[in-house]
Structures are given as structure tokens and as C-alpha cells.
Amino acid sequence: AQSVTQLGSHVSVSEGALVLLRCNYSSSVPPYLFWYVQYPNQGLQLLLKYTTGATLVKGINGFEAEFKKSETSFHLTKPSAHMSDAAEYFCAVSDPNTNAGKSTFGDGTTLTVKP
Amino acid sequence: DAGVTQSPTHLIKTRGQQVTLRCSPISGHKSVSWYQQVLGQGPQFIFQYYEKEERGRGNFPDRFSARQFPNYSSELNVNALLLGDSALYLCASSLAVANSPLHFGNGTRLTVT
Numbered sequence: 001a002q003s004v005t006q007l008g009s010h011v012s013v014s015e016g017a018l019v020l021l022r023c024n025y026s027s028s029v030p031p032y033l034f035w036y037v038q039y040p041n042q043g044l045q046l047l048l049k050y051t052t053g054a055t056l057v058k059g060i061n062g063f064e065a066e067f068k069k070s071e072t073s074f075h076l077t078k079p080s081a082h083m084s085d086a087a088e089y090f091c092a093v094s095d096p097n098t099n100a101g102k103s104t105f106g107d108g109t110t111l112t113v114k115p
Numbered sequence: 116d117a118g119v120t121q122s123p124t125h126l127i128k129t130r131g132q133q134v135t136l137r138c139s140p141i142s143g144h145k146s147v148s149w150y151q152q153v154l155g156q157g158p159q160f161i162f163q164y165y166e167k168e169e170r171g172r173g174n175f176p177d178r179f180s181a182r183q184f185p186n187y188s189s190e191l192n193v194n195a196l197l198l199g200d201s202a203l204y205l206c207a208s209s210l211a212v213a214n215s216p217l218h219f220g221n222g223t224r225l226t227v228t
Binding site: 009041046101102107108 | 119147150156157160165170171173205207209213214216217218219220221222
């Protein structure tokens with residue numbers, strides 16, 4: 001079984017400040033990990049993914065995440081927040097032995113960006 | 116290319132009624148998954164279909180059923196609606212490879228009164 005815990009249901013930062021959204025996972029097998037973003041009244045869009053290889057992965061809109069196996073973490077960061085980053089962010093895990101169709105999601109973190 | 120399309124966008128039903136939600140995947144995607152997103156929570160896996168066969172089922176009652184058609188589009192059916200079924204229902208398509216991410220539609224907002 002797999003699970004995802006996102007620490008902090010709400011995060012507020014000032015425009016230009018560092019964004020850090022936390023994600024810890026539990027998995028009995030080496031997982032595939034994903035970050036998605038959801039804007040109001042829309043579906044989820046992929047920000048970035050980790051499958052194998054380099055543990056620091058870069059995504060769209062300046063976001064990146066680092067897979068740390070020893071800490072079972074996959075935290076999302078962005079050096080400088082922009083007003084357009086305000087949205088809800090979801091971390092997800094899937095089993096490489098199946099496919100991402102059956103992913104397990106965290107409960108999300110709402111990011112607010114203050115001017 | 117068109118993304119994942121879902122219809123209808125909004126739906127209001129009464130307790131005990133039945134509802135059918137529809138989804139068209141991205142061209143070339145043969146895997147379709149359904150998720151339920153209750154307000155304040157992350158998406159919960161309901162079903163996955165690939166090549167018209169059910170490939171996975173989440174922890175949902177038998178009132179929930181789905182199918183996939185030869186053109187890979189899919190329908191989600193929910194019978195005997197309960198108030199607790201009120202949610203955003205998301206359809207996602209993907210390539211049938213393990214590292215392929217999900218591509219989501221904008222969802223169907225179901226309200227049960």
C-alpha cells in the first residue's frame with residue numbers, strides 16, 4: 001500500500017520569496033513520484049515527476065523537487081514566488097509495477113502569494 | 116491536440132437517482148482513470164480501464180461502475196446517489212507505461228440534494 005502526507009494544508013508566502021511545499025510518502029516499492037497543480041475550477045496539471053535517475057528534477061514554471069529516499073520525501077520548491085503560483089498543489093505516488101493510472105494523492109497544499 | 120474532455124461540467128441530482136459521467140481521453144491514450152475529489156481533499160482513485168478492461172478499482176461501493184468503449188472513451192455510473200457522493204469527478208488519461216503521468220480533464224461537479 002502507498003500513502004502520501006503533505007505537511008501544511010495552507011502555505012502563505014510573499015511575492016519573490018522561496019516556496020517550499022512538503023511531501024512525504026510511504027511505499028513498499030521504490031515509487032514514482034509526481035507533483036500536480038490545480039487552479040480553481042480546473043483539473044490537475046503535471047508540474048514534474050520523478051521516476052528513475054537524477055534525484056533533483058525540474059518542472060514547469062521554475063519549480064523543482066528532490067527525491068530523498070532516506071527521508072522518504074519529495075519536497076517541491078521554487079526560488080521566487082509569483083502571484084500566478086497561487087493554486088493548490090498535490091503530491092502523488094504510483095507503483096512502477098503498475099502505472100500512474102492508479103495514483104495515490106495527498107490532500108493538497110493551498111499556496112497563497114501575497115503582494 | 117485536444118486534452119481530456121469531460122461532460123457535463125456540472126450536474127445536480129436528487130438522492131436515490133442515477134448519474135452517468137462521460138470522458139474522452141487524449142488521442143493515443145488507451146488508459147482512462149476516474150477519481151473522486153471531495154472538497155478539501157486530494158483525488159481518490161475509483162477505477163482504471165485499459166483496453167476496455169478494468170485494471171484497478173479503489174475502495175468504492177458497488178454503486179459505482181464504469182466502462183470503456185472501443186474508441187477509449189469512458190463512462191462512470193453512480194446508482195442510488197447519496198449526499199456524500201457530492202464531489203468533483205475527475206477523469207484522467209495516460210499512456211500505458213509506468214512512468215507516464217496522468218492528464219486530467221476539468222472534471223464534472225456533481226451536487227446531490
